[in-house]
Amino acid sequence: xxFADRLQNVETSAIRELFKLLGTxxxxxxxxxxxxxxxxxxxxxxxxxxxxxxxxxxGALQYGATEGYEPLRSQLSAFxxxxxxxxxxxxxxxxxxxxxxxxxxxxxxxxxxxxVIVEGPTFLATIQCFRLYGAQLISAPVDAGGVxxxxxxxxxxxxxxxxxxxxxxxxxxxxxxxxxxRRKQVLEMAVRHQTVIVExxxxxxxxxxxxxxxxxxxxxxxxxxxxxxxxxxxxSLSKVLSPGLRVGxxxxxxxxxxxxxxxxxxxxxxxxxxxxxxxxxxxKSGRMPATLANVRKVYAERCxxxxxxxxxxxxxxxxxTQPQGGLFFWAxxxxxxxGPTDAAAFARKAIQELVAFVPGAPFFAADPxxxxxxxxxxxxxxxxxREGVARLAKAL
Amino acid sequence: xxFADRLQNVETSAIRELFKLLGTxxxxxxxxxxxxxxxxxxxxxxxxxxxxxxxxxxGALQYGATEGYEPLRSQLSAFxxxxxxxxxxxxxxxxxxxxxxxxxxxxxxxxxxxxVIVEGPTFLATIQCFRLYGAQLISAPVDAGGVxxxxxxxxxxxxxxxxxxxxxxxxxxxxxxxxxxRRKQVLEMAVRHQTVIVExxxxxxxxxxxxxxxxxxxxxxxxxxxxxxxxxxxxSLSKVLSPGLRVGxxxxxxxxxxxxxxxxxxxxxxxxxxxxxxxxxxxKSGRMPATLANVRKVYAERCxxxxxxxxxxxxxxxxxTQPQGGLFFWAxxxxxxxGPTDAAAFARKAIQELVAFVPGAPFFAADPxxxxxxxxxxxxxxxxxREGVARLAKAL
Numbered sequence: 001x002x003f004a005d006r007l008q009n010v011e012t013s014a015i016r017e018l019f020k021l022l023g024t025x026x027x028x029x030x031x032x033x034x035x036x037x038x039x040x041x042x043x044x045x046x047x048x049x050x051x052x053x054x055x056x057x058x059g060a061l062q063y064g065a066t067e068g069y070e071p072l073r074s075q076l077s078a079f080x081x082x083x084x085x086x087x088x089x090x091x092x093x094x095x096x097x098x099x100x101x102x103x104x105x106x107x108x109x110x111x112x113x114x115x116v117i118v119e120g121p122t123f124l125a126t127i128q129c130f131r132l133y134g135a136q137l138i139s140a141p142v143d144a145g146g147v148x149x150x151x152x153x154x155x156x157x158x159x160x161x162x163x164x165x166x167x168x169x170x171x172x173x174x175x176x177x178x179x180x181x182r183r184k185q186v187l188e189m190a191v192r193h194q195t196v197i198v199e200x201x202x203x204x205x206x207x208x209x210x211x212x213x214x215x216x217x218x219x220x221x222x223x224x225x226x227x228x229x230x231x232x233x234x235x236s237l238s239k240v241l242s243p244g245l246r247v248g249x250x251x252x253x254x255x256x257x258x259x260x261x262x263x264x265x266x267x268x269x270x271x272x273x274x275x276x277x278x279x280x281x282x283x284k285s286g287r288m289p290a291t292l293a294n295v296r297k298v299y300a301e302r303c304x305x306x307x308x309x310x311x312x313x314x315x316x317x318x319x320x321t322q323p324q325g326g327l328f329f330w331a332x333x334x335x336x337x338x339g340p341t342d343a344a345a346f347a348r349k350a351i352q353e354l355v356a357f358v359p360g361a362p363f364f365a366a367d368p369x370x371x372x373x374x375x376x377x378x379x380x381x382x383x384x385x386r387e388g389v390a391r392l393a394k395a396l
Numbered sequence: 397x398x399f400a401d402r403l404q405n406v407e408t409s410a411i412r413e414l415f416k417l418l419g420t421x422x423x424x425x426x427x428x429x430x431x432x433x434x435x436x437x438x439x440x441x442x443x444x445x446x447x448x449x450x451x452x453x454x455g456a457l458q459y460g461a462t463e464g465y466e467p468l469r470s471q472l473s474a475f476x477x478x479x480x481x482x483x484x485x486x487x488x489x490x491x492x493x494x495x496x497x498x499x500x501x502x503x504x505x506x507x508x509x510x511x512v513i514v515e516g517p518t519f520l521a522t523i524q525c526f527r528l529y530g531a532q533l534i535s536a537p538v539d540a541g542g543v544x545x546x547x548x549x550x551x552x553x554x555x556x557x558x559x560x561x562x563x564x565x566x567x568x569x570x571x572x573x574x575x576x577x578r579r580k581q582v583l584e585m586a587v588r589h590q591t592v593i594v595e596x597x598x599x600x601x602x603x604x605x606x607x608x609x610x611x612x613x614x615x616x617x618x619x620x621x622x623x624x625x626x627x628x629x630x631x632s633l634s635k636v637l638s639p640g641l642r643v644g645x646x647x648x649x650x651x652x653x654x655x656x657x658x659x660x661x662x663x664x665x666x667x668x669x670x671x672x673x674x675x676x677x678x679x680k681s682g683r684m685p686a687t688l689a690n691v692r693k694v695y696a697e698r699c700x701x702x703x704x705x706x707x708x709x710x711x712x713x714x715x716x717t718q719p720q721g722g723l724f725f726w727a728x729x730x731x732x733x734x735g736p737t738d739a740a741a742f743a744r745k746a747i748q749e750l751v752a753f754v755p756g757a758p759f760f761a762a763d764p765x766x767x768x769x770x771x772x773x774x775x776x777x778x779x780x781x782r783e784g785v786a787r788l789a790k791a792l
Contacts, residue, residue: 046446
């Protein structure tokens with residue numbers, strides 16, 4: 001069987017090999033990219049799905065509009081409003097997780113050979129998704145304050161990309177938070193160069209400080225005239241409510257939204273109306289603020305525990321900036337005192353000590369930094385985090 | 397904003413314009429392609445979703461394997477076994493409706509310019525889906541016995557297509573049933589020409605006769621050595637249980653299945669585990685046979701009513717073969733007694749009489765027959781069907 005040429009653009013073995021080892025009994029895993037299922041509001045979701053079937057079985061079980069189930073679009077519009085975003089229900093479409101938003105962006109915008117700028121490092125599945133559509137990825141450097149806007153603007157001017165893809169808030173894997181000044185700079189350079197910006201924002205609600213992070217790029221567009229017409233925003237309920245519902249959404253300028261809907265029609269017709277109706281009922285129930293507060297509190301404790309343990313156990317063998325939200329630590333091996341500098345080799349030794357993480361190199365679309373690694377603190381409790389980090393120290 | 401070149405391959409306006417008119421109050425619609433929501437087993441699905449959350453909330457709400465939720469793969473394997481198909485759980489993957497199976501087939505197999513043979517007429521969303529991946533579609537003629545295998549083999553020999561896409565059982569829109577002899581011929585020519593065959597089978601369970609239709613191509617592969625390695629089969633719960641769950645599946649040779657999983661990872665990560673766990677519990681509950689029996693009975697009555705009404709009210713103005721299953725009549729305007737011969741013009745007149753159907757031309761990838769039309773009998777009850785067909789007669 002001869003497969004499509006586009007499959008040659010993709011390489012997925014790097015992480016798959018590692019994940020095969022995660023089934024080892026007794027392992028403490030910092031490798032996952034998912035929320036802790038122990039924190040799902042099962043009772044609230046059960047009640048929401050019951051209401052969906054009691055009140056709107058026809059709609060919840062029938063084919064639905066490709067754009068999304070109207071009651072959910074309204075609820076998502078209201079949810080966005082609580083975060084300073086003014087978007088009407090028809091200004092967003094529902095996607096099958098925000099992964100599908102990325103796929104629709106690729107399908108709608110990328111012709112083979114088109115250049116796309118991403119952060120280095122960035123979300124692994126974004127790299128592969130865009131490459132399947134033939135994108136040539138350019139990597140923009142990131143520091144603890146998010147993407148370096150000086151470097152980004154130079155890359156935009158040089159490469160004239162089809163679009164720029166950013167995870168400005170607690171990015172996967174960087175954990176970095178783009179500060180307010182840089183956010184405005186990004187919007188200004190979008191207008192200056194007439195470049196589309198894709199803001200992926202699955203982690204924005206997971207902040208650990210008393211005050212929320214700076215507003216999303218989308219929320220800031222009113223401050224930068226002309227930027228709204230160049231901004232695409234992807235949201236998701238996966239990290240805050242449940243990934244299993246597969247409910248994400250995309251806000252975009254009308255012409256892009258219309259083409260994305262057309263592509264979605266032939267991708268999966270529509271997102272599960274059963275899941276959409278359940279999500280709509282959940283948002284309507286008013287339980288989300290309490291759920292978010294609980295999730296933030298638990299993840300904040302785990303994040304603190306991981307930071308303390310890493311400092312105490314690994315000392316100057318690694319450097320990192322403690323994240324203010326999200327699910328991830330992004331760290332770098334220093335090689336101090338003859339310690340490791342290659343995260344892939346370190347990961348193999350760590351597995352032998354029954355602790356797992358993800359080496360950072362695959363998260364770079366170009367010029368991988370082999371000393372980097374990603375540690376998730378989301379799914380292990382505080383005791384497990386301490387134990388896991390102690391094992392990491394043994395593997396040094 | 398400059399969109400991807402692939403969007404230029406697609407034209408979706410033909411039917412969209414018509415569907416805008418369907419909101420007209422009082423209209424009787426034969427235009428839809430969906431099952432009747434009044435026949436959904438809401439109680440059974442409610443119970444299944446309750447069990448999914450009671451017994452396996454972690455799995456039902458968390459990220460899941462891209463290949464599909466294991467309990468559902470097992471249930472689907474067992475469901476296929478009742479239809480004479482021997483496929484282990486790992487021999488199929490779950491897709492977000494069978495529409496996604498089509499998308500993954502396109503993504504995995506079609507390079508721009510590749511030829512694909514489809515039936516003329518065929519499922520509209522298949523035409524657009526494959527064209528988005530750059531396929532050049534070749535149309536094979538269909539009669540009341542399904543695709544004409546003599547013509548199909550000539551086209552395969554001439555065009556050496558990447559694959560052939562067929563809906564052998566109660567096809568959309570043809571309603572045709574490929575007979576057993578032709579089924580074997582298709583498998584034999586697949587082996588002879590080493591051509592992949594994609595069998596789309598969402599309607600196979602909706603038969604109205606006392607005995608089931610001939611076995612699926614997949615079920616027949618043991619009789620034609622070498623054919624299993626060339627066969628892809630798409631199944632769906634949409635027409636028999638609920639489209640809103642968006643649960644379909646795909647059986648394919650291992651290498652294709654592996655590449656489809658890789659592509660799916662970047663399309664939507666996985667199908668809603670909540671919907672999958674609900675579907676698995678439903679299949680496990682044992683309610684499916686009774687649900688199918690009920691659906692068959694109701695649709696058979698509606699199908700009979702439509703056939704009788706069409707014969708009585710429209711006489712020799714149209715020709716059709718009464719379908720033995722599925723959701724659709726495929727008819728052709730004869731122009732007898734100065735009646736209409738253009739189905740699009742007839743559709744506009746019909747709308748004025750408050751009855752809707754879909755003109756057949758868009759269902760052809762090439763050489764459209766403008767006298768054809770599709771009528772669904774699924775969503776109107778017998779009285780509405782009679783009234784709707786009477787209105788059609790007025791529009792003649």
